[in-house]
Amino acid sequence: EIVLTQSPGTLSLSPGERATLSCRASQSVSSSYLAWYQQKPGQAPRLLICGASSRATGIPDRFSGSGSGTDFTLTISRLEPEDFAVYYCQHFGNSLFTFGPGTKVDIK
C-alpha cells in the first residue's frame, strides 16, 4: 500500500506570499494518478490539480502542480485571502485511493 506524506503540517504565511506544499509517496507512483484538493471549514474538498500538474476547470492560474516519482509539489504563487485552507494530495494505485494527511495554510 502506498502511503502519502505531506509537509509541512502547517504553513503560516501572509497574503501575497508564495506557498509551497509537498506530497511524498512511499514508492514511485504515476503522476497521472496524483491529484490535489482544497478544503475549507464546513465544505467538501474541491479538486484543484489532476494528473500532478493539470488545473481543474475554473481553478485560478496562481495554483500549479509539479513533480514525478515520489515527490510532488503544489505551489500557490501569491496567496489570496480565500486560499487559506487545508490541502490534500491523493493517489490511486492497486485499485485503491489514498489521501495524504493534509497541509493547513493559515494566516501569519
Add this chain to the structure above:
Amino acid sequence: QVQLQESGPGLVKPSETLSLTCTVSGGSISGFYWSWIRQPPGKGLEWIGYIYYSGSTNYNPSLKSRVIISVDTSKNQFSLRLNSVTAADTAVYYCAREAGSKYYFDYWGQGDLVTVSS
C-alpha cells in the same frame, strides 16, 4: 451540473449499522465509479470504497470486513452500509464521483455528519 446529496440518520448506536444513500442529480450514474469517503472531526480524509454503476465494488482493506456499497441505477442512487460501528466511525461521510477512469474525484456531496453514540 452534476450534484450529489447524502442522506441518512445522523445518529447511530454503537454495534449497529450505519446506512447512507447518495442521490445523483444533473447526470446519470451510468458509466462512472462512485465512492464513499469519510472525515472524522478535525482529521483527514479516508476513502471507504467505490462501486461501478454495473455493481462491481472495491473497498479500503481497513474497512472491508464491515462495508457494503450498493447501487440502484433506476433511482440514480448508491448506498453505504457500515456494520458494527463504534465511536471511531463518527465522521462526516461524503459521496463523490470518480472522473471517468481518471482516478480523481471531480464532484462531491456536501457531506453528512454521522455520530455514533448511545
